[in-house]
Amino acid sequence: MRMTKGFRMWSFLNLWRRGRREPRRGASMGRVCRPINPSGLLNLEQLEDRLVPTIVFNPYWGPEQLVAGSQSHAVRSPSVDLLFWGSYWGTNQGKTDEQRVALSVNSLVNSPYLTGLTEYGSDGKATIGKIRFDYSDPTISGFDWGISDAQVQAEIDAKIYNPTDQKPIYILITAPGSPRFDANFISGGGYNDLDTNHRYLYAAMPAVSDTPGGPISIDPVTWTLSHELVEAMSRGTDNTGVSVNPPNNSPYQNAGVGQICDYEGGNYWYRLGGVKLAPYWSDAHQAWIVPDGNQQTLQLYPNWDGNTFLNTYAVNIYGGQSGSGVDNAVLSTSAAGGLQVVLNNQVFTFDPNAINKAWYAAANQTYLSVPSLPGSVTLSTTSLISSSTNITVGSASSSLANVVGTVDVSNVTDPGQTVLTVDDSQDTSSYANLGITNNTVKYNGQAVINYYGAQPGSNGALHGVTSLDLDGGSGIGDSYTINSTAAHTPVSIQTGPGSNYVYVYGSSSPVSIEGNIQAASNDHVEVGANGSLVGITGPVSVSNPSGQTTLEINDANDPNGGTVTVTDHSVAFAGLTTINYTSADKNGQGVAELEVDGSAHGQNVFDVESVSPYVNIDLWLNRNDYGYGAAWWDQNVHVHLR
Structure with missing residues (x-):
């Protein structure tokens, strides 16, 4: 969100509720931050010379339109200085929170997150500058009993202005419980392009807390900070930087010109190493992106109900990106409870309940392991080209009970073939029950795996799941019930130790x-x-x-x-x-x-x-x-x- 001199910061939601746009020139609209689970800090990584947008948010309402002539003006290698304003920052809790924010900013600017800005003329780099404090509390002023833009600029001028520094970005962070920039929008932020002498850019934002005494909620801080930093860098020091128009027939069609984190993309987020960041619009890829340093790309598709974003995504995972001819992938439940994807040793981690559908499309010889799966996720596997795929659900180190979500397995590309293994070998529970039909495997009555049995292809070769193998648990015994099998899909069961019961009630393929x-x-x-x-x-x-x-x-x-x-x-x-x-x-x-x-x-x-x-x-x-x-x-x- 951008501020212009003499005007307060507005949230898009406030403008939308009022049914009109504030008549101010060149301003964009901020977005509400949706905290998920505050935790951790971003691990430091060396910046890479690369342009791969590894997390891609595909537009639901259509692509944004870049304003003509607004490219190639972005800031290169700015210094990012922080100013913490308010008496809270002098308390013990405030000092702890200040360190959390400072470390997050340092991690952000040293990560690959900013590299996508190179398409707009930036070098995708920034450095952490000085950190300053003003322990006086801001007073109420400006519109709606909030802090005015003039107050923010005056505070920066008074505390850290340096006439010899031509390109810093100053980020001012007020304390929780202090007057807000917009009294109706607690987690808003914004930036002004330049001071009166056109020497610097700045951003301003509140630290949000459930109570005035803290601790702060780190998620709104890091999300808003990344949002404003990217927009400040892409806007440029000549005030002619990147601007976009929202698509027609969208909830944002009458909002006017904005910046690259605004509109639909202002709903979205991704974490790098635990830090919640805002995606930004890439005109080259016609999507919002979060570069995270991985060499492979995951495609996200946001879920909406009417004009309401549901805070969930479907994720498409494409094999064949490594160029090696062989893919190794692991989809599992992260320590925090969300979906984690490891694709050829590159790790992508999502918040709990953020992903409701995952689609893996094989394009090589593929080894896919699903040792666990969140209950919120339905995983579907298939192939883009004829491929040989080995899929293991469960693992030799965990119980099949950890696969809470549903897994759908197919390989419909003629003559692609899949070997499906259901591994419950480390399940120590007493008498787990596995039920098998010609298209499902159920664990203790819960549908865990649906599979597409093999079928003859055009040249007579089979495609689909060509074998189904089950490895039993390690408890005192399990039971297995085979009610039916797919005609061209042999079923193999290896029981675990203990006393096991196997019932073969129906089959049309070999059973071992x-x-x-x-x-x-x-x-x-x-x-x-x-x-x-x-x-x-x-x-x-x-x-x-x-x-x-x-x-x-x-x-x-x-x-x-x-x-x-x-x-x-x-x-x-x-x-x-x-x-x-x-x-x-x-x-x-x-x-x-x-x-x-x-x-x-x-x-x-x-x-x-x-x-x-x-x-x-x-x-x-x-x-x-x-x-x-x-x-x-x-x-x-x-x-x-x-």
Whole structure:
């Protein structure tokens, strides 16, 4: 927001409420600051020679229009001096708050944040100058019982004016509880272009606190400070700097000429290292930007309801930006509870609840990990080109319970393929339940993952999720229920240690169930839905390399009997399905108990061809069933009549 001599600072919201614009020349409108979670300070970084706008805010209402001839006048390498005005700054709390502000400014000017101003003629650099104090309290003056522009200029002239310094930017910060620049708008700020001798620019802003005694809320301070600093630098010392007009058919269409942080962009924010900053308009990219030093770009799309910004964004994350041909990405919940994106080792962190949708578009060989996800976020993955993608939801170091948001996985670009792994291996909870269908994986009844099963492409090759792998938890045991599977998407389950239960009720693709490799598991696997194998058309494989498994195959409620062939490695139901298993060895590792129930409503023929000496087999027959085979009379075969 810009001030002109002799006029008070206005907020856009005040002007909008009044339905008119204050008739003052060359002034822009400030924006209310929306604090999220005051915390921390920006880590110092060396400024880079680069022009990548790594956080891009795409306009909802349309692009702003640059006023002709307003480019290439921005300030180069200004010194930024601070003046703290008010008795509060002499108190112990005030001294602590002053240090927080000063460190934030120092961090800001030494970060890549200002580099986007190079398109307007600046060098994108600034330095921290002197810090001064005036412990007297400002008096009420000017319009609306606020502090007037003349008072601000007089204070700067009296305390820090230096006629030999041609290009400083002076930032005056009043204490919490002191008279405001605009009595109706507590967190406003503004800047005046020049003093009467055209020697310096200055900005003025209040420090906001919930109570007059502090501490200050750092978010409004850093957001407003960055807003005013960028506008002062882009405005230039010749008073002909960058100006923009808002788009037509927007809530701002009658607001007049403004600066590069105004209008729609004045609603938005991003944190660098914990410091809340204002984005600014880039005419080159037709969007608001926050350069943060990363080499890759994330695209934000603000969410609005009518004329109200909802304080949330959708974020698009594009692979293929590194140029390496391989992308490694991690999407997770930050320590503060927001979404964190790590794209090829470059980190982007968002406030809690700031992101409601995240869209990852693969363009390379991609390895995407989602060890955790905020509940406010729905993550969707797909591919822009034919790509091979490996996606892991959960991780070997955390529980699937930390994936609170929903994950949607697809790879619809023919013939792009995705391997989907659901990793709950570090879940120590008792008997977690994982439910699988042909398009979902649910954890304890909560929909965690939706996936698009593989489909044949134009050349016959599959595209989509071509395999689904689940790694069980490390507690005392879990349960897994497979209700259905996608026809071209095999499902593999590796159970965790402890006692696990696996129910295969329906499948149309291969299903593999394996006991835990590293620690002994005692598993119970039941194949058949309510005593019927009719819904199981894909083969099922059962093994246990480190423990014992009881395998129960139940077709008792099938209205039709048939031939059941039993060997030491498989059970085949003619016309239905085959269940393959690995027999227990002499140490009892593998399938040690096998129970087979034929149809109770039709005649069955059991052909027992071979039996492992380490497997007990129980067969359930009707009185009119037949049994034969080379191993029919084996001592490990136990026949039960209904």
